[in-house]
Amino acid sequence: MELMISRILKYLNGCLDDDHMYRIGNFIIKNYTLIENHTMVSFIDAAKCSQEELLDFCQHFGIHSFDEFKERLLADHQGRLEQIHARMLNTDINDFLEHVNTDYSKEEFIQWIDELCELIFNKQRIVILGALYPSSVAVDFQTDLISLGKEVVEYHHFDLNFEFSDDDVVFFITATGRMMERNVKKLKPQNICDAYLVLVTQNLAYRDYENVCADYFAHVLGKFDGLQFNYQIMMIFDILRIRYYQKYYQ
Structure with a gap:
């Protein structure tokens, strides 16, 4: 399954408007490693969005609550860190330089x-x-x-x-x-x-x-x-x- 952060990035990179989807997505990118500290109330306050806008953002990615969305982000983050570590163990940049x-x-x-x-x-x-x-x-x-x-x-x-x-x-x-x-x-x-x-x-x-x-x-x-x-x-x-x-x- 594709990482949620990669899906958000692909959405942001193709954005055409400065709307709530763009602003919430950018807030997540900026604060990705701190999302676990947020409740829905603190997220809404920090991201300067409404509850309706936040839930609309989550629903665009197939998730229907903020808690579920946060859990998915945290699980994906941990999984990606493990993936990065495993991938880098035997990687030699000399194989790429040529x-x-x-x-x-x-x-x-x-x-x-x-x-x-x-x-x-x-x-x-x-x-x-x-x-x-x-x-x-x-x-x-x-x-x-x-x-x-x-x-x-x-x-x-x-x-x-x-x-x-x-x-x-x-x-x-x-x-x-x-x-x-x-x-x-x-x-x-x-x-x-x-x-x-x-x-x-x-x-x-x-x-x-x-x-x-x-x-x-x-x-x-x-x-x-x-x-x-x-x-x-x-x-x-x-x-x-x-x-x-x-x-x-x-």
Whole structure:
């Protein structure tokens, strides 16, 4: 059975409106490891929603009470932690590195990954920004890091209250750079320059586009091949979550 948190993430990543479903889902992502401390009353108060909205959210995922929903989240959380631990025991990132196609050497790439892991560990929130399919391959990365206590969200342009800060790590994923070109004017007033920006692209021209400078940069080699780019994104996020766990939780 699919994890409830993964189902919530897939719903949030495809959201089109800033409604109660979006807000409650984001509250759960932000407070995932603290949900066990909430009663229905305290959850409603903290999430700033009504009882009707909370129950509607639960029912959208096939559950008809808050207590049942909380029990499912807690059971899934424990199960995922055990799954992560078992999976990581005999995992060697060298098995993955041979499939990565960037302009870094193997040693440079590992150093880049380690620097990002340290940044993720020390910062409060990770934001994924990109087109729907490239960002959707990051759901396992989101699920693992949320299970380990990090807030990992996807940016949505309709969320007018969204603001970046210096406690954010932003993964900007764009093969051609068009995604940055279309969104940079909206992102500047939301303080994206305050965040630590990790740009992953095939187009070197966008490294310092409109003075939005990437703090960390990965040039994925290739000629704007969407299939190959998406595969590389999946590999990078897989290596990140493996290395992160091995550095800080083993």
